[in-house]
Amino acid sequence: MITTSSSDRAGGPDPVSLNLPKPAVRPASPQQDSVSTDNLDGLRAALTNQPEIRPDVVAKGRALAADPNYPPAAILQRVAGLILNSPDLSEDQS
Helix, strand or coil, rough: CCCCHHHHHCHHHHHCCCCCCCCCCCCCCCCCCCCCCHHHHHHHHHHHHCCCCCHHHHHHHHHHHCCCCCCCHHHHHCCCCCHHHHCCCCCCCC
């Protein structure tokens, strides 16, 4: 039986190093948990003025779909590493 549980993985260094930047820590402010709807009408108007189908985005999507090198191999390796290193949620975590 083949599984992808963490017990089946070989030990050693992490095969994928993401080198992601650390998020900045911001001091808490009194307005951090507030919501403002002052610009709501402007946002609705801007959304209404956007076309439902954007030809430039469709063209870019078609070009990417036709490119045999998309997504790049490095991205696929990173995603594969993240999947391999993620916990197996079907295993009992207790």
